[in-house]
Amino acid sequence: MNILIRLIITTIAVLITDLLLPGVSLGDMSETNGLLTALLTAAVLGLLNAVLKPLLVFFTLPVTVVTLGLFLLVINAVIVLVAARLVPSFQVDGFWWALGFSLVLSFVQGVLQAFDGSKRNARREKF
Numbered sequence: 001m002n003i004l005i006r007l008i009i010t011t012i013a014v015l016i017t018d019l020l021l022p023g024v025s026l027g028d029m030s031e032t033n034g035l036l037t038a039l040l041t042a043a044v045l046g047l048l049n050a051v052l053k054p055l056l057v058f059f060t061l062p063v064t065v066v067t068l069g070l071f072l073l074v075i076n077a078v079i080v081l082v083a084a085r086l087v088p089s090f091q092v093d094g095f096w097w098a099l100g101f102s103l104v105l106s107f108v109q110g111v112l113q114a115f116d117g118s119k120r121n122a123r124r125e126k127f
Contacts, residue, residue: 005116010042011035013108020104023097027089037089044083045105053079076102 015038018026026037056075057064064071080098084090092098 007039007042007046009109009112009116010046010105011039013105013112014038014041014045016108017101017104021097021100023093024101025089025091027091033089037087041083041087041090044086045079048079048083052082073099073102076106080105 014026015035018024018029018034018038026034026041028034053075056078057072060071060075077095077098080092080101081095084092084098092101
């Protein structure tokens with residue numbers, strides 16, 4: 001159930017980020033195609049973050065340490081670009097738009113997850 005909630009939150013965050021950034025497109029939003037593209041993009045981003053991101057972080061660990069973790073922003077942008085290649089209607093106009101997409105997406109996800117009560121309920125159940 002937690003995975004489904006996170007997928008819905010990420011889908012909403014992808015839709016909001018599409019509205020905020022002109023260099024990112026989910027396709028025609030007048031049809032359900034845009035919503036399905038947002039759902040597919042959220043699923044692909046979740047899968048890439050679970051599989052590809054740990055590998056990239058491991059192989060770029062020295063650069064990440066030297067840059068005090070700022071290279072993780074580049075890794076996030078690369079993951080967004082890979083997702084844009086995998087999802088047919090999801091388009092990103094370049095690296096800087098991918099970087100902006102990852103930053104805005106993280107912020108919007110954080111705001112939306114603040115309204116989700118599952119983390120607070122999990123903390124209450126521990127004690």
